[in-house]
Amino acid sequence: MIRKCRRIQKQIPAFLDAETTPKIMSAVKRHLGVCSDCRQFLAATSRAWELMAESEKITPQNDFDALFWDKAREFSILRKSRLGRIWARVPIPAIAAVGFFLGIAGGFFLGKAAFIDKRAPATQAVRPPINGIFPYLDTFADFPEDSVGGAYIAVATQPSGSAGKGGDK
């Protein structure tokens, strides 16, 4: 019973305020019908609340409004000057912000371009066929005789005996 009373007494404030479920309301009502201790508890609670409700109410001092308007005016002046200060500072942060975003955008595009260049497959330098430069050079004999190559070939292909003989003469 005591445990039940404790549970019910916990619900009594919400019961008095009608801030509980209908189920709990009817359970509390039922219990109050049979328990004098809880009835007494309820009466004491509502009496204390009545007492609190009767407590003094204070009224604002006569200069409350005037004081408030003084503060409000002060605030308005302060706000205006603060706004002025903020506006004076606006260009610098704005320019900084624009510069920052331009930097990021530029960096992005540059980086992208550089990245693509790096990743592009290296085109192999195609050696022009030797025939492309010297299309007439099929054999060593094709070197013009008056060219260095021709002179060299002529010397190299001379029979060794004739070379010696010529020198002796």
Place this chain on the structure above:
Amino acid sequence: MEKRAADLDDTLIRKFMSGEVEAFSEILGRYKNLVLNMAFRFLRDRTEAEDVAQDVFLKIYRSARTYEPKAKFSTWVYKITANVCLNRLRNEKNAAKSIAYDRQNPADTNSPLFVGLSPGRFSPSEELEKNERLAIIHDALQCLPAKQRLALVLKRYDGLSYREIAEILGCSPAAVDSLLQRANGKLRKFLEPYFADRGVSRKGPLS
């Protein structure tokens, strides 16, 4: 009636938002008693309550232009008042005092709160009894943790519903119920020694 008051609040705030500063005078007139008394019941200091009320109206004045009528204007005013009161309590020495009281055994009648009020020294007379009881109730209120005290003030003095209190404190109605239950329980423990032998139930004079 309540709807008409809410409509009037809406009209006034709209007028103020559109630049009619005079509309704020009316708002001030309608709410200054409410704000001042709520602050006074919470802080139990008239000067501080006046300060808080000034702060509250300045905040309303500053932010009224950005006010969005999602909830009732009065709920918004209560919310600002609650926040200013809680901040005040946090910032000032009261916070330390309150915490010290909170940490003490609530039923400890040797605590500084009860010096001069303990049952042995208490000599009630019929005509003073009511005032004495009220003073004790108010002193006991000051020993509750801030949120419980605020919930109790809003419920008992301002008669708000659990839902409205929940909106003001930024919690659920179930949380408000739990806050009030704890607050009532603590108050009962505080007040038992003073009310038990004065014709109020020994079991518990105040839930």
